[in-house]
Amino acid sequence: MGYPLVYGVRNVEADREEDPLPEIPDLEAIRHYLMPRLDRLTVTRTETPIPWLVRTGAEGLVTIEGHQFGEIHRLGKFLLFFLDEARILVVNPMLTGRFHWVEAGTKKPGRLGVVIAFDNGYELRYSDMRQMGRWYLVTQEELPGVPQMATLGPDAMSVTEDEFLARIKSRRGQIKATLANQEFIAGIGNAYSDEILWAAGLHPHRRRATMDEDDLHRLYASMRAVQEESIAIVDATVQGEGLGKKEEWREHLKVHRRAGTPCPRCGSEIKGQVRSGSETNYCVVCQPLFE
Numbered sequence: 001m002g003y004p005l006v007y008g009v010r011n012v013e014a015d016r017e018e019d020p021l022p023e024i025p026d027l028e029a030i031r032h033y034l035m036p037r038l039d040r041l042t043v044t045r046t047e048t049p050i051p052w053l054v055r056t057g058a059e060g061l062v063t064i065e066g067h068q069f070g071e072i073h074r075l076g077k078f079l080l081f082f083l084d085e086a087r088i089l090v091v092n093p094m095l096t097g098r099f100h101w102v103e104a105g106t107k108k109p110g111r112l113g114v115v116i117a118f119d120n121g122y123e124l125r126y127s128d129m130r131q132m133g134r135w136y137l138v139t140q141e142e143l144p145g146v147p148q149m150a151t152l153g154p155d156a157m158s159v160t161e162d163e164f165l166a167r168i169k170s171r172r173g174q175i176k177a178t179l180a181n182q183e184f185i186a187g188i189g190n191a192y193s194d195e196i197l198w199a200a201g202l203h204p205h206r207r208r209a210t211m212d213e214d215d216l217h218r219l220y221a222s223m224r225a226v227q228e229e230s231i232a233i234v235d236a237t238v239q240g241e242g243l244g245k246k247e248e249w250r251e252h253l254k255v256h257r258r259a260g261t262p263c264p265r266c267g268s269e270i271k272g273q274v275r276s277g278s279e280t281n282y283c284v285v286c287q288p289l290f291e
């Protein structure tokens with residue numbers, strides 16, 4: 001499935017098991033691409049070929065016709081499109097949701113779920129092979145009622161170090177699971193938790209209770225650095241190639257799904273473990289496990 005056989009340790013089953021999910025750098029790149037393009041455009045028409053994707057009711061989407069798009073925010077793994085009349089289109093693209101920004105009349109992608117046409121002749125399209133994405137049209141007051149929204153922790157890109165340290169001290173479990181827990185910190189998933197822990201030199205199964213202050217400071221700094229570096233890389237890629245070809249960009253990752261390749265820091269072989277459908281990758285030399 002796209003991996004050279006020379007890596008050996010990878011097998012087809014492992015490739016099938018993981019579902020990559022868009023994470024912060026992917027969603028930030030989509031946001032940065034769309035915001036200047038959509039800003040102040042007026043919706044002329046909407047279509048919902050896969051109506052159940054709009055969880056607040058596909059018929060409601062018609063009511064955004066005649067309204068303008070404004071800012072786009074990201075909260076965890078949700079994109080929030082603000083409309084001129086204080087309503088918000090909230091989108092969680094889940095596994096396979098893709099945005100497309102094309103001129104009307106362009107050939108339609110497979111599993112086209114939502115189309116929003118604008119007064120400049122362009123369309124924002126959303127396709128979703130697995131049809132698991134979630135759209136909601138809500139007022140600002142209704143936003144906390146969007147499933148999972150009320151329980152989201154602070155976003156990984158805006159949480160301060162003090163807040164991060166205060167929150168993590170009450171956690172007891174394995175550090176990778178904690179980082180990817182959206183109620184602890186929103187936006188980090190399976191791929192970037194591996195990258196952050198490798199950068200911080202912390203084993204993914206390390207328990208928080210075994211980590212000292214230095215470990216926690218390093219973890220916070222790595223979380224910020226890895227995301228910022230990745231946002232810049234994915235941004236540049238998406239600005240160059242446009243949207244619609246994929247839902248996540250992972251070529252720049254150093255350890256995630258790199259099992260069998262040399263660690264970029266020490267040259268040891270990157271390990272891979274697949275557990276309940278998710279692959280975890282790490283370097284045993286750079287990320288020793290202290291029980």
Ligand SMILES: [Zn+2]
Pocket residue numbers: 263264265266267268283284285286287
């Ligand atoms: Zn290493």
